[in-house]
Amino acid sequence: MTQFRTDPVGEDIAVVRPDGRLNMVAAPELRDTVTRAVQSGRPRVVVDLSGVDFMDSSGLGALIASLKTARQAGGDLRLAGVGEQVALVLQLSNVDRILKPYANADDAFRN
Amino acid sequence: MTPPGSRAYKGEAAETRRLALLRVWIALTILLGLNYVIWRWWASVNWSAWWISVPLVLAETYSIVDLSLFGMTVWKSRQRGEPPAAPAGLGVDVFITTYNEPVGLVLDTARAARDITYPHRTWILDDGDRAELRAGAATLGVDYLTRGEEWAGKPRHAKAGNLNNALMQTTGEFILVLDADMVPYPHILDRTLGYFAQDERLALVQTPQYFNNVPDDDPLGSQAPLFYGPIQEGKDGWGASFFCGSNAVLRREALMELGILGYVSATEKAVVTGLKDARGILRRAARRAVTPAERAALVATHEAVGDALAAVGNGAPLGEVTFVLGERISELSRLAVAGDLAAIAADLDDLGIEDHGVTAASAAIVGSLATQELSPLNALDAVRATIDAIDVGRSGEAQALLPMATISVTEDMATSMRLHANGWRSVYHNEILVEGLAPEGLAAALTQRLRWAQGTVQVLLRENPLALKGLRPAQRLMYFSTMWSYLAGFATLVYLVAPVLFLTAGVLPVNSYAGPFFWRFLPFMVANQLLFLVASRGLPTWRGQQYTIALFPVWITACVTAAANVWGGRPLSFAVTPKDGTRSERRPLREIRWQIVTAVALVVAVVAGVLRLAVWGAEPVGTLVNIGWVCFDLVAMSVLVGAVRYRGYPGNEEEK
Numbered sequence: 001m002t003q004f005r006t007d008p009v010g011e012d013i014a015v016v017r018p019d020g021r022l023n024m025v026a027a028p029e030l031r032d033t034v035t036r037a038v039q040s041g042r043p044r045v046v047v048d049l050s051g052v053d054f055m056d057s058s059g060l061g062a063l064i065a066s067l068k069t070a071r072q073a074g075g076d077l078r079l080a081g082v083g084e085q086v087a088l089v090l091q092l093s094n095v096d097r098i099l100k101p102y103a104n105a106d107d108a109f110r111n
Numbered sequence: 112m113t114p115p116g117s118r119a120y121k122g123e124a125a126e127t128r129r130l131a132l133l134r135v136w137i138a139l140t141i142l143l144g145l146n147y148v149i150w151r152w153w154a155s156v157n158w159s160a161w162w163i164s165v166p167l168v169l170a171e172t173y174s175i176v177d178l179s180l181f182g183m184t185v186w187k188s189r190q191r192g193e194p195p196a197a198p199a200g201l202g203v204d205v206f207i208t209t210y211n212e213p214v215g216l217v218l219d220t221a222r223a224a225r226d227i228t229y230p231h232r233t234w235i236l237d238d239g240d241r242a243e244l245r246a247g248a249a250t251l252g253v254d255y256l257t258r259g260e261e262w263a264g265k266p267r268h269a270k271a272g273n274l275n276n277a278l279m280q281t282t283g284e285f286i287l288v289l290d291a292d293m294v295p296y297p298h299i300l301d302r303t304l305g306y307f308a309q310d311e312r313l314a315l316v317q318t319p320q321y322f323n324n325v326p327d328d329d330p331l332g333s334q335a336p337l338f339y340g341p342i343q344e345g346k347d348g349w350g351a352s353f354f355c356g357s358n359a360v361l362r363r364e365a366l367m368e369l370g371i372l373g374y375v376s377a378t379e380k381a382v383v384t385g386l387k388d389a390r391g392i393l394r395r396a397a398r399r400a401v402t403p404a405e406r407a408a409l410v411a412t413h414e415a416v417g418d419a420l421a422a423v424g425n426g427a428p429l430g431e432v433t434f435v436l437g438e439r440i441s442e443l444s445r446l447a448v449a450g451d452l453a454a455i456a457a458d459l460d461d462l463g464i465e466d467h468g469v470t471a472a473s474a475a476i477v478g479s480l481a482t483q484e485l486s487p488l489n490a491l492d493a494v495r496a497t498i499d500a501i502d503v504g505r506s507g508e509a510q511a512l513l514p515m516a517t518i519s520v521t522e523d524m525a526t527s528m529r530l531h532a533n534g535w536r537s538v539y540h541n542e543i544l545v546e547g548l549a550p551e552g553l554a555a556a557l558t559q560r561l562r563w564a565q566g567t568v569q570v571l572l573r574e575n576p577l578a579l580k581g582l583r584p585a586q587r588l589m590y591f592s593t594m595w596s597y598l599a600g601f602a603t604l605v606y607l608v609a610p611v612l613f614l615t616a617g618v619l620p621v622n623s624y625a626g627p628f629f630w631r632f633l634p635f636m637v638a639n640q641l642l643f644l645v646a647s648r649g650l651p652t653w654r655g656q657q658y659t660i661a662l663f664p665v666w667i668t669a670c671v672t673a674a675a676n677v678w679g680g681r682p683l684s685f686a687v688t689p690k691d692g693t694r695s696e697r698r699p700l701r702e703i704r705w706q707i708v709t710a711v712a713l714v715v716a717v718v719a720g721v722l723r724l725a726v727w728g729a730e731p732v733g734t735l736v737n738i739g740w741v742c743f744d745l746v747a748m749s750v751l752v753g754a755v756r757y758r759g760y761p762g763n764e765e766e767k
Contacts, residue, residue, distance in 0.1 A: 023490035024447070028402055056487040057451035057480045058404065064455040071462050092479040093452065094468035098459065 002026035004033045012075070014042035015105045019051035022059030022086075030059070034066035034077070043075020046108040049101075050081030055089050064095070078108040120190045120541075130189060133645050137182040140642045143635040144175045150631050157622035164620040167609050170602035177599070178639065180592035183585075185646040187348025188341040190541055195305030203231035203300060203360075204283035208273050209291035210238045216548075217291045218247045224289060225253050229300035232283060238273045256280060262509040270356070271515035271522035278366060278514050286366075290357040292548040293320070299544040303360045306538045314365035314535035315527060317343065318358045318542060322549035324760040329651070330753040331556040332658040333549035336650035337643075343539040351589035352539035354527035357547070365535045369526065370512035372533065379429050383420070385500025386436075389493065390416045396493040405491065408447055412494050415439040433501040440498065444486035448477050451487065518573045520683060521566025525574065528590050532581035551759040553751075554699040557665055560658075564597045564669030565676075565683055571597075572677040599659055600666030607663070607744055610737040611712050614720035617729070625732040657750040664705040703751050710748055713741045 002020030009015055014037035018030060034045055047063065049055070067077040082090070082101035090096040102108040120126070148171055157164045205224045209217045217235060224233045233253040237244050240257040248255035256277050258267070268275065274288065285307060289295060303316045319339035325331075346352045354361070393413035400406035419436040423429065452471040459467045471477060479485075488494045516525035527537060550556045576582060576590035612618040621628065643652050675681040700707065720738050723729035 021490070024405060024408075024487040025401075025490040056485055056490065057448040058487040058490070061451035061454050064458045068458045068462055089480065089485065092485075093455070093476060095455070098464060098467055098469075 002029070004029060006033060006037055008042060009046075009105075010109075012042050013044045013046065013109055014038075014040075015046045015048055017048045017051055017105075020053075022049070022052045022055040022062070024056065024058040027058045027062035030062040031065050031069070035069055038069055038073045038075065043070055043073040044109055045070050045075065045077045046080050046102075046105045047077065048081045048105040049079060049083065049086050050104075052086060053083065055086045057089070057093065060089055060093055060095060063099070067099070078102060080105045080108050120192060123192065126189050129648070130187075133188070134186055136638070136642055136645050137186055140635070140638040141175075141179050141182050143638050144178055147631045147635045148172055148175045150627070151621075155621050155623040155628070157620050160618050160620055163605075163609055163612055163618055164622075166605045167620045170605040173598065173602045177592075177596060178642075180588060180595060181342075181646075182642070183588060184345035184349070184592055185341045186345065188345035188646065189348055190344055191347070191538070194302050194540060194542075195309050197229060197301045197304035198308045201229075201285055201304055201307075202283040203229065203285045203287060203304070204277075204281045205231050205233045205287045205289065205295075206236055206274060206277055207234065207289050207291060208236045208238070208270055209244070210270075210273075212291040214241065214244050214247060217244060218251060220289060220291055220294050221248065221251055221253050223294045223297075224287075225251055226297055227287075227295055227300055228297045229304065231287070231300060232281070234277060234281065236273050236277045238267075238270075258509075265507070265509035266517075267509075268513070268515075268517040269520065269522075271513075271517045271526075272509075274515045274522075275370075275510055275513050275517075278363070278370075279510060279512070284363055286361045286363055288357055288359055288361065289545065290547065293357045293545045294547070295358075295545045300360070302542060302544055303540055306540070307360070307362060310536060312534065312536050313538060314362045314530045315352075315354050315537040316360045316540055317352055317355055317537065318540050318544045319343075320355060320358055320547055321543045321545065323546040324548050324551065326760060328753070329654050330750075330757040331550065331553060332654045332750070332754075333556065334651075335655065337647055337652045337655055340541065340648070340650055341646050344541060346589045347537070347539035349585040349589050350536060350583065351531060351586040352527075352537045353590075353593070354523040354530075354537070356521065356523035358545040362535075365530055365533075366514035366526075367512070368533060368535075369516075369529050370514035373514075373516075373529075374512050375429075379423075382429060382433060382500060383423055386416050386420050386423075386497070389497040389500050390420065392493040392496050396491065404447060404450060408443055408488055409491060409493060411443050411446075412440060412488070412491075412497060415443070416497055436501055437498075440488065440494065441481065441486075444481040444488050445477050447487045448481040452477065452480075519566045519569040520562055521570070524567060524590070524593070525570045528570065528574065528576060528579065528582070531586050532579050534581065551757075552699065553754045553757065554702050556754070557662070557699075557702050560662060561665050561669055564666055565673045567594055567597050568670050568673035569677055569683075570594070572674060597666055598670065600663040600670065603660055603663035604667065606660075606740075607709055607713070610740045610744075611716040613737045614716040614723070614734065614741065617723070619733065625736075628736075654750065657747045660744065660747040661706060661750050699755060703755065706748055706751055710745065713745050713748075717741050 002018055002022065005017045005019070007015045007017065016030070016033055016037060018026065020026065022030065030047075034047070037045055045066065047066070063077070063079070070077040079099050079101040081104055087096070087101070090099065090101070148168075151168050151171055156168050205227065207217065207220050207224055221233060221235055235244060235248045235253060235255045237255060237257045245255045258273070258276055262272070262276070266272070278286070285304065287295070287300065299318070303318065306316050307313050320335070321339070322333050325333045343352050390413060393409055393416060397406055397409035397413060400409055415436055419432050422432045422435070449471040452469060456467070456469045456471065459469060515522045516529055519525045531537065550559055571594040576587045576594070579587070582590070609620055613620070643656070672681075672683055676683050717738055720729075720734050720741075724731060724734045
């Protein structure tokens with residue numbers, strides 16, 4: 001089973017770290033995790049994918065749904081630590097045109 | 112003993128005359144047997160001592176059935192005449208199977224095999240993977256094979272696996288199979304290949320197994336003149352002569368056909384079982400599904416699996432069914448991906464991101480995310496189980512094709528039964544063309560008999576010839592007859608216990624006056640013994656009869672262990688028969704402890720009977736009949752005295 005850890009950073013940033021596969025079964029929990037972070041007052045979310053070795057279209061759908069949740073709360077969602085397979089799925093689905101991955105979670109909201 | 116160089120065949124007319132006499136005698140014996148056993152059931156069971164009377168009458172019925180099957184077998188025991196000439200140019204591989212036999216012995220066989228006159232290629236199939244044997248083979252100029260990497264961690268299937276391994280690496284149209292200690296004559300192929308040229312559906316020519324290290328009195332009962340004579344000839348007459356594991360030529364095409372049919376049926380079974388399991392897993396998973404998308408995918412896969420099973424049930428080809436099911440699962444993957452993409456596109460639209468390029472309308476995008484690796488359905492274990500079920504690679508075995516049957520430790524009988532069931536024919540050519548070595552100690556001989564009996568009972572329980580599709584009725588009975596004969600141990604036990612009970616405790620299982628009993632029993636018994644004499648053409652059969660009785664614990668052990676193996680999955684504790692150089696110096700009394708106990712009980716019974724007769728004036732006729740019966744059993748079992756004292760074939764020392 002995929003595990004999710006949420007680390008608060010600064011005043012309004014949350015880093016969500018899934019560990020395992022981000023697939024149809026794990027997708028609902030990713031959305032719940034991000035929603036909880038946003039509701040707790042941290043609308044700027046980094047999803048650190050360095051612990052994810054596999055993602056499918058359902059996992060990607062959960063990322064975009066989470067992006068929507070964050071944006072609607074006035075924040076944003078950014079990706080970090082993207083591995084080869086995840087990058088491939090981002091590219092195949094054209095989502096790489098919208099979400100540009102950052103090298104690591106610390107860089108994501110540096111600006 | 113010198114090998115009988117000339118065959119007993121004296122022309123067609125002589126065969127016809129002999130068979131006519133034999134058939135009259137068979138009919139007479141069976142009629143007398145029926146007359147006896149029907150009277151036993153009808154009028155002479157002592158129901159007040161039913162616990163021994165019923166087993167006894169059942170044992171007698173068993174023996175009458177056994178006799179009838181024997182009668183049916185030898186009814187057609189006609190010898191074949193001269194074999195047709197072998198045509199030139201056939202491709203032949205000679206296989207010598209070995210596991211742990213001494214290297215020198217294997218090389219002696221290989222040298223003789225190499226020197227067979229008909230052009231051929233000789234292979235040593237060494238399951239022991241011995242460097243010394245490999246080097247010896249190279250010196251002799253014969254080929255050498257052993258199991259490869261692909262067998263690591265897979266079932267090895269003993270000798271059947273050894274032969275199957277070689278079948279996949281050789282190409283000869285015909286295969287002569289020899290055990291490591293079976294030395295062929297140079298003309299063996301010239302005398303056997305002709306049959307194949309005559310009949311293109313002929314799969315097997317079996318020749319006798321004859322042992323040259325057995326003294327004339329054959330203390331261990333090694334020679335099987337009745338089996339390798341009238342019995343195999345009779346089976347041959349009914350189109351059902353067996354493969355006996357060695358000294359036989361086989362047609363590769365027939366074996367490969369068996370391998371392919373076996374692969375297909377094993378695969379079909381695996382797919383159907385796998386799909387049934389998957390259907391259950393899918394149903395339970397759908398009930399527990401968290402999200403609607405998950406549930407929808409599981410319900411749809413469940414439905415697809417149900418349709419696939421229905422199609423298999425309606426006789427649709429398995430390849431097509433699994434392909435269609437695979438396609439439907441792919442389609443479900445594409446649906447799931449399209450649903451995800453549509454949701455992503457809707458979310459992006461909502462966020463006001465324009466021209467994002469994410470769309471479910473592009474088959475290319477959907478397809479690229481719905482491949483076997485990326486499919487979101489992979490997350491569902493239940494769906495993965497389904498996909499595994501339609502993988503047709505037979506990954507549990509080292510080889511996809513297993514031409515030699517692997518359901519039994521005696522692969523030979525199982526293989527020939529399947530050949531016959533698939534419409535192939537066999538020939539029994541009764542001419543000694545190979546000289547072999549028999550075990551030279553009682554322990555080794557007992558191991559060998561136990562293994563044959565276990566293997567035969569395994570086949571009976573796994574592929575009952577009475578039920579196997581494709582056999583003709585007579586062929587069913589010929590296979591069944593041999594299996595039936597291995598149940599003799601139980602009947603013998605009753606035959607031994609009944610007279611002991613009568614002589615010691617006065618329990619009488621037969622309820623009759625002396626007159627009617629003798630009048631029915633004696634003519635039958637005399638006819639029965641004469642039948643063996645006529646059927647065997649004067650070959651020595653008494654040793655065989657003795658061992659049938661004396662080895663009753665072996666036969667019972669074989670039945671019990673084979674049943675525990677087939678039904679309970681318990682190992683047979685299978686042993687390779689020790690060959691040369693394994694003569695036991697200690698007297699193997701432990702091996703025959705049950706027979707010793709039995710003999711003591713029999714002697715005590717005789718003494719008790721005599722006392723009752725002389726001192727208490729017991730009924731004389733019944734007592735004398737039972738004393739006679741016990742003496743017969745003792746004489747039969749006395750064969751073990753010579754067997755225990757046997758120190759191996761003296762001829763060997765003279766040669767050395």
